[in-house]
Amino acid sequence: MVGTAALECMPEPLHQQMIQFAQQVAQAGGKTVTIVPLFLLPGVHVMEDLPREMAIAQQTLLTTQTPVTLRTIPFLGSDPDLLPLLQQQFAAVTVPQSHRP
Numbered sequence: 001m002v003g004t005a006a007l008e009c010m011p012e013p014l015h016q017q018m019i020q021f022a023q024q025v026a027q028a029g030g031k032t033v034t035i036v037p038l039f040l041l042p043g044v045h046v047m048e049d050l051p052r053e054m055a056i057a058q059q060t061l062l063t064t065q066t067p068v069t070l071r072t073i074p075f076l077g078s079d080p081d082l083l084p085l086l087q088q089q090f091a092a093v094t095v096p097q098s099h100r101p
Contacts (some may be wrong), residue, residue: 001025007049014049018057022068032069040077 001024005017012020022033035054039046050072058070076082 001028001030007045007053014053015056015060018053018070019060019066022057022061022070023066026066026068030068032071035072035076037072037075039075040082042075042078046075 003021003024005014005021007014007064018033020037025031025033029087035050035078037046037050054070054072062071
């Protein structure tokens, strides 16, 4: 299963979005939800907000006896292959003459 959640501009807080998705995963027989943080830099969202929201969600899942574990992988920008990939993609883009400085 694949789902999305957001820290901002959503009617529910992130931990509630995680809980709802984890419950769907549990109903489908899943045991783990892997969270992929789509951030380029280790800012406040990566270092503070996401761990806090995950802890709230995991505690709630434990108290509701939902047998799903939340785990996270490193944020997208921490991958050492990302910068060369982006450089390659940007090098392939041609900017029209009228948009050049």
